[in-house]
Amino acid sequence: xxxxxxxxxxxxxxxxxxxxxxxxxxxxxxxxxxxxxxxxxxxxxxxxxxxxxxxxxxxxxxxxxxxxxxxxxxxxxxxxxxxxxxxxxxxxxxxxxxxxxxxxxxxxxxxxxxxxxxxxxxxxxxxxxxxxxxxxxxxxxxxxxxxxxxxxxxxxxxxxxxxxxxxxxxxxxxxxxxxxxxxxxxxxxxxxxxxxxxxxxxxxxxxxxxxxxxxxxxxxxxxxxxxxxxxxxxxxxxxxxxxxxxxxxxxxxxxxxxxxxxxxxxxxxxxxxxxxxxxxxxxxxxxxxxxxxxxxxxxxxxxxxxxxxxxxxxxxxxxxxxxxxxxxxxxxxxxxxxxxxxxxxxxxxxxxxxxxxxxxxxxxxxxxxxxxxxxxxxxxxxxxxxxxxxxxxxxxxxxxxxxxxxxxxxxxxxxxxxxxxxxxxxxxxxxxxxxxxxxxxxxxxxxxxxxxxxxxxxxxxxxxxxxxxxxxxxxxxxxxxxxxxxxxxxxxxxxxxxxxxxxxxxxxxxxxxxxxxxxxxxxxxxxxxxxxxxxxxxxxxxxxxxxxxxxxxxxxxxxxxxxxxxxxxxxxxxxxxxxxxxxxxxxxxx
Amino acid sequence: xxxxxxxxxxxxxxxxxxxxxxxxxxxxxxxxxxxxxxxxxxxxxxxxxxxxxxxxxxxxxxxxxxxxxxxxxxxxxxxxxxxxxxxxxxxxxxxxxxxxxxxxxxxxxxxxxxxxxxxxxxxxxxxxxxxxxxxxxxxxxxxxxxxxxxxxxxxxxxxxxxxx
Ligand code: SF4
Ligand code: SF4
Ligand code: SF4
Ligand code: FES
Numbered sequence: 237x238x239x240x241x242x243x244x245x246x247x248x249x250x251x252x253x254x255x256x257x258x259x260x261x262x263x264x265x266x267x268x269x270x271x272x273x274x275x276x277x278x279x280x281x282x283x284x285x286x287x288x289x290x291x292x293x294x295x296x297x298x299x300x301x302x303x304x305x306x307x308x309x310x311x312x313x314x315x316x317x318x319x320x321x322x323x324x325x326x327x328x329x330x331x332x333x334x335x336x337x338x339x340x341x342x343x344x345x346x347x348x349x350x351x352x353x354x355x356x357x358x359x360x361x362x363x364x365x366x367x368x369x370x371x372x373x374x375x376x377x378x379x380x381x382x383x384x385x386x387x388x389x390x391x392x393x394x395x396x397x398x399x400x401x402x403x404x405x406x407x408x409x410x411x412x413x414x415x416x417x418x419x420x421x422x423x424x425x426x427x428x429x430x431x432x433x434x435x436x437x438x439x440x441x442x443x444x445x446x447x448x449x450x451x452x453x454x455x456x457x458x459x460x461x462x463x464x465x466x467x468x469x470x471x472x473x474x475x476x477x478x479x480x481x482x483x484x485x486x487x488x489x490x491x492x493x494x495x496x497x498x499x500x501x502x503x504x505x506x507x508x509x510x511x512x513x514x515x516x517x518x519x520x521x522x523x524x525x526x527x528x529x530x531x532x533x534x535x536x537x538x539x540x541x542x543x544x545x546x547x548x549x550x551x552x553x554x555x556x557x558x559x560x561x562x563x564x565x566x567x568x569x570x571x572x573x574x575x576x577x578x579x580x581x582x583x584x585x586x587x588x589x590x591x592x593x594x595x596x597x598x599x600x601x602x603x604x605x606x607x608x609x610x611x612x613x614x615x616x617x618x619x620x621x622x623x624x625x626x627x628x629x630x631x632x633x634x635x636x637x638x639x640x641x642x643x644x645x646x647x648x649x650x651x652x653x654x655x656x657x658x659x660x661x662x663x664x665x666x667x668x669x670x671x672x673x674x675x676x677x678x679x680x681x682x683x684x685x686x687x688x689x690x691x692x693x694x695x696x697x698x699x700x701x702x703x704x705x706x707x708x709x710x711x712x713x714x715x716x717x718x719x720x721x722x723x724x725x726x727x728x729x730x731x732x733x734x735x736x737x738x739x740x741x742x743x744x745x746x747x748x749x750x751x752x753x754x755x756x757x758x759x760x761x762x763x764x765x766x767x768x769x770x771x772x773x774x775x776x777x778x779x780x781x782x783x784x785x786x787x788x789x790x791x792x793x794x795x796x797x798x799x800x801x802x803x804x805x806x807x808x809x810x811x812x813x814x815x816x817x818x819x820x821x822x823x824x825x826x
Numbered sequence: 827x828x829x830x831x832x833x834x835x836x837x838x839x840x841x842x843x844x845x846x847x848x849x850x851x852x853x854x855x856x857x858x859x860x861x862x863x864x865x866x867x868x869x870x871x872x873x874x875x876x877x878x879x880x881x882x883x884x885x886x887x888x889x890x891x892x893x894x895x896x897x898x899x900x901x902x903x904x905x906x907x908x909x910x911x912x913x914x915x916x917x918x919x920x921x922x923x924x925x926x927x928x929x930x931x932x933x934x935x936x937x938x939x940x941x942x943x944x945x946x947x948x949x950x951x952x953x954x955x956x957x958x959x960x961x962x963x964x965x966x967x968x969x970x971x972x973x974x975x976x977x978x979x980x981x982x983x984x985x986x987x988x989x990x
Pocket of ligand 1: 393401428
């Protein structure tokens with residue numbers, strides 16, 4: 237049987253077997269109040285607000301956990317249910333401190349919304365007088381147990397989404413508290429600061445320090461974006477108010493990182509205090525002097541016109557967008573014939589074998605991590621690996637030094653013993669290999685499972701996948717060129733080579749900027765539209781969330797303007813995106 | 827995670843640690859092993875402080891937060907050692923007005939303990955209670971199963987000295 241038919245409030249609904257009453261009702265557009273339920277988490281039926289009457293069942297049942305059966309008759313809105321829900325809510329309001337005016341979540345709190353909905357204009361029971369503790373030991377997050385309704389969403393998010401299991405319940409009855417590890421202060425616990433718990437908390441119990449009291453939910457605009465801090469390229473939503481980024485959230489719908497971000501993606505950009513480059517500059521009589529865009533671009537164009545292909549080099553950092561890489565490749569490689577096309581990050585060559593995506597981790601029964609410390613470099617890939625372990629997959633870490641995933645591995649071996657990892661993979665059903673740069677012997681050993689395993693090269697450069705596809709492979713030597721164009725983006729790596737004429741496109745001050753001859757201010761991730769290609773070949777789009785600092789411009793736009801100055805054809809943003817996509821995907825297939 | 831048995835030697839004897847290993851070994855890899863391990867461990871070690879919970883979590887491959895949740899949920903488990911004797915001071919209304927509070931304060935000062943704690947030499951675990959139903963004898967102190975009525979602060983030491 238493909239579908240089950242049930243009636244909800246007299247209406248027929250067809251749903252697949254196994255659907256919960258709640259989801260069946262939602263599918264039919266019937267709203268049932270919930271509190272502990274969260275779509276991406278396994279329901280536990282803790283709060284009982286979703287109680288419904290099921291014909292034949294003596295007591296009301298929680299809709300969020302109750303599965304449908306053929307012919308079931310459900311009522312979601314009887315006077316009895318209304319009274320029960322109101323009673324439960326009154327208890328919740330009285331159990332701890334819910335004096336809303338002082339709460340960060342007031343105005344966008346799920347508990348408060350329910351209170352309004354059920355007409356709770358006063359406390360029906362005596363409120364709790366004993367204060368509960370507040371833990372502010374975490375560098376990004378605060379938990380105020382006085383606002384907690386013990387829905388356990390945070391615990392489930394920490395376990396099911398982040399696979400970190402830091403949060404749990406301590407004690408029992410009225411003394412029950414959310415606790416970290418064995419009651420450790422949050423800031424000293426095993427928490428990895430992914431922030432997922434804060435994103436699911438329905439009340440003001442878990443809040444993040446940075447965005448608190450900076451605007452109610454409905455005063456914030458949400459802009460789709462993509463993290464440019466590592467090559468996982470997590471999809472995210474940027475909460476913006478008054479032209480400023482207030483908070484970064486994960487995108488629950490995202491196919492790979494759905495719900496997840498790491499500390500670097502969620503919190504670091506909000507604390508970036510590096511000094512910006514805000515206006516174009518030209519070196520005059522030894523000093524960098526402010527200039528107009530027109531003058532700076534003209535000066536750059538003149539220099540480029542004068543340099544022959546052999547004298548010309550271009551170096552890109554990993555975080556350049558697909559659009560910038562495409563425009564740079566067109567201009568420097570095709571039009572100007574530059575002799576050096578460099579990538580400022582190390583490039584990890586793909587091992588021969590079936591290319592996989594990080595989504596494969598969800599169905600894998602064996603994961604080999606070799607030559608890369610994912611916990612440090614690509615945290616969300618590490619969390620996804622841990623999630624696979626929670627589901628029963630074996631994790632094998634191949635590393636000669638410390639590796640952040642080693643404590644979760646069923647086997648940790650030195651590279652000299654790659655053979656045992658390969659042997660295990662050969663016996664597995666759906667092995668996945670996440671690799672960094674490896675030696676020739678290791679690559680050779682892994683060839684044995686080339687047909688069987690999904691291979692994913694974990695690039696240290698954010699957009700290195702696209703950079704490589706577009707020809708930035710580091711062939712040739714930067715030092716040999718007379719004019720070097722550096723697309724630094726948000727990176728502060730690299731230095732100028734004495735005697736070389738250097739044009740730098742950068743968002744932040746750095747030694748390379750200080751030594752450059754022409755500086756073009758570049759927008760940061762939140763200030764530009766653009767797409768990035770993840771290390772497993774997914775293309776993620778970011779919209780512009782806020783205006784650029786000073787007169788900075790998007791990385792691709794600077795290159796397009798430069799091309800125009802040089803009399804070359806330049807494309808619109810959409811055309812560039814499209815052309816880049818075709819070239820990146822085309823190269824991948826070839 | 828590697829189980830750290832060595833730190834346990836600060837609080838427990840090598841025999842106790844060996845016993846813990848033996849208990850864990852019997853349940854390792856079996857589903858539902860956590861509660862029996864905790865029960866047996868408590869019998870052998872008398873109490874289950876965080877380092878013991880860490881070892882059990884590591885060996886049974888469970889999150890520490892889960893082990894802690896179970897230990898604190900069931901009143902049978904305790905994270906602090908019990909003393910050889912339990913001293914309960916009644917602070918119910920009758921005892922309180924007759925000076926129960928002063929008795930409690932005297933014990934706290936003399937033995938450097940707070941409510942619910944155990945003395946450093948593990949001689950006494952000190953608790954307060956609300957009414958033992960012996961109001962006529964107030965203020966009352968109960969040591970193990972013996973009731974001592976009409977207590978006075980000056981008598982505290984003498985009475986407690988009867989218990990080694
Ligand atoms: S921030 Fe992440 S790891 Fe830390 S407690 Fe929350 S969900 Fe768990
Ligand atoms: S902290 Fe928030 S998410 Fe966690 S149980 Fe309390 S109310 Fe629920
Ligand atoms: S894993 Fe990488 S892409 Fe994802 S949030 Fe962290 S730094 Fe950003
Ligand atoms: S939403 Fe169903 S019990 Fe909480």
